[in-house]
Amino acid sequence: MTQQRVSSDDRRVVVVGGGHAGGTLVGMLRQAGFAGEIVMFGQETELPYHRPPLSKKFIDGDLEQWLRAPEFYREQNISVRLGESIESIDPAARRVYSSSAQATEYDLLVLATGAEPRRLPVPGTDLAGVFTLRTLADARVLRKAVISGSRIAIIGGGYVGLEVAAVARANGVDVTVIEREDRVLARVASTRLSEILAAYHRDRGTKILTGAQVVGLSGDDGHVRGVLLGDGTQVPCDIALVGIGALPRDELAVAAGLACEQGILVDHRARTSDPAIFAIGDVTRRPLTGVDGLQRLESIPSAVEQARQATASIVGAAPAPAEVPWFWSDQFDLKLKIAGVVSAPPGTILRGDPASGRFALFHHVDGKITAVESANSPGEFMAGKKFIAGGERIDPTRLADPAVPLRDTVIK
Amino acid sequence: MPMVTYVLPDGSEHAIDVPCGQTVMDGSVRSNLPGIVAECGGSCSCATCHVYVDPDSQALFDEMTDEERELLEFADGAQADSRLSCQLVVTTECDGVRVTVSAANG
Incomplete structure (x- = not known):
């Protein structure tokens, strides 16, 4: 018996x-040649899977899209312990x-414990028929x-809520989105995109209530029948x-004394305050090029970037170059891609026609692109991402004209 | 099973059997080759599975959609022979195809 390493x-x-x-x-880690032992604990009983289909395809698509084939882990000599949650760190x-x-x-140690759905602190969330969506089990x-013809109330007009709303509506479900802020996607999108998307959903029959405070859920026989709003109305x-x-699952790290602030604090190499512990993914609060302070990013590209950072740190490779944060969302026939950090920049250029x-x-800011939606x-997305990374100055008038090729919008 | 050869950014070559109906991306991910990141799992969203296809092999695959063409136009390292490997579905005729993995996938 020979073993080659x-x-x-x-x-x-x-x-x-x-x-x-x-x-x-x-x-x-294996790609980078790490030859030591790898043990991965998963609290869920499923192997790692792609999460986007859970909201984007939950009615009629393939929910189960494994990140890697089941045999992969054995072949790569990775010990996977599913359904086993870690309770503490010494x-x-x-x-x-x-x-x-x-x-x-x-x-x-690498902490990749993710995030969990934020709970709604009102009476009635324990009624049957009230769901959250985070895991494959939730999606099933x-x-x-x-069921087509049924009525769904979606509390929260974020990306997950709107993706579910789109799929449900396209399948003949009566959909009402209830949002506390004065617009959907208030935390993550520009006001303009919020308006465009809200109109897109409404045109397809979805009801969207904004500035609506949920005070409780009502039911009969233990099953939900309506959402009660602060103004006294009820959404059946x-x-x-x-x-x-979602909230970062940083309890383990907090208990172990790692520096945390609503998320495990990490640097650009995924290092925590303990030299033997790294953290990656939704649980972290991480630095971002060009943005002050540390940020929580709940996205796959960020998780992958941090996995790359941690790998480089562990095998002693050169740190990976910083990436422009981005994510995607599918709603009806819209493939949305957003790059950069959407704050409230002074200028916005529209290219193309939202109605189409x-x-x-x-x-x-002064012709320097900070974000593209x-x-x-x-x-446009790929060009925008490049403009953000490269810091080129663009000509706003030319960029607003779809007839001008994107390359020709850069001021030389 | 068709065999696809992946030429990695470090110059190494890896011949992989890829089942018909799967993509060139799938074959790489399955064998844990570095270079093809495939963040979006193959939905033509992320452009992290960028490869160059040898000229004599290009006709073996479906033509590019506008979406793929646009994603590639501004991808780092884009060339005339660039493709997104999640869009390259392997058939029996693909036996012996060589692709070069872009160094720019991250």
Whole structure:
């Protein structure tokens, strides 16, 4: 029996969390030649999977899209322990303890524990028919519950809520979106994009209530029948989805004494305040080029970027170059792609026609692009991402004219 | 099963059997080759599976959609032979195809 190894490494990396971040990291470690032991703990009983289909395809698409084939982990010599949650960390002894009180020693620990749905602090959320959507198990339950002709109330007009709204509406479900702020996507999109998307949903029969405070859910026989609003009105429904954001699952890190502030604080190499512990993905609060302070980014590209950072740190490779943050969303026939950080920049350039479903909003300061929000415009998105990274100055008038090629909008 | 050869940015070559109906991206991800990141899982959204296809192999694959063409136009390292490997579905005729993985996928 012979065993060949390109190099040897007697370190053991323990990964807590089997989501997109953790699942990506373990593959990247092997790609980078890490030959030590890798143990990944996943609280869910599923292997790492793609999360976007859960909201984008929850009625009629393939929900189960594994990040890697099931045999992958064995072939890559990665030990995966599913359904086993880590309850505590002893940083001094470099050990983690699982739910069975079993200890696992580590040389390096990577926390990829993700985020969990924010709870709605009102009476009635324990009624049957009230759902959240974060995991594959959640999506399977929601898929069964949403039947054509039924009525769904979606509490929270964020990306997940709007994606579910679009799929449900396209399948003949009566949809009402209830948003506390004065516009949908208030936290993540520009006012202009919020307006365009709200109109797009309304034109397809979705009701959107903004500035609406949910004070409770009502039901009969233990099943939800309506959402009660602060102004006394009731939105009747057969099912309700609560999608009001996610909170970082940093309890383990807090208890272990790591620096945390609503998320585990990390640097641009995914390092925490403990030199033997890294953190990646939705659970982190991370630096971002060109933006003051640390940010929480709940996106796959950010998780992948941090997996790359942690891999480089662990194998001692040169740090990966910083990336422009971006994410995507599908709503009806709109493929939305957003890059950069949407704050309230002084200038916005519209290229294309929102009514046609093909447009891009470029946000800029004195001709320097800070963010792009695009729909069915992959060229505008890719160009915008490049402009953000490169700091080129563009001519706003030319950029606003779709007849001018994107390359010719840069001021030389 | 058709064999696809992946030439990585470091110059190394890897011959992989890819089942018909799967994509060139799938074959790389399955074998954990570096270079093809495939953040979006193959939905033509992210442009992190950028490859160059040898000229004599290009006709073996479906033509580019406008979406793929636009994504590639501004992708780092884009060339005339650029493709997104999530859009390259492998058929029996693809046996022996060579693709070069872009160094710019991140």
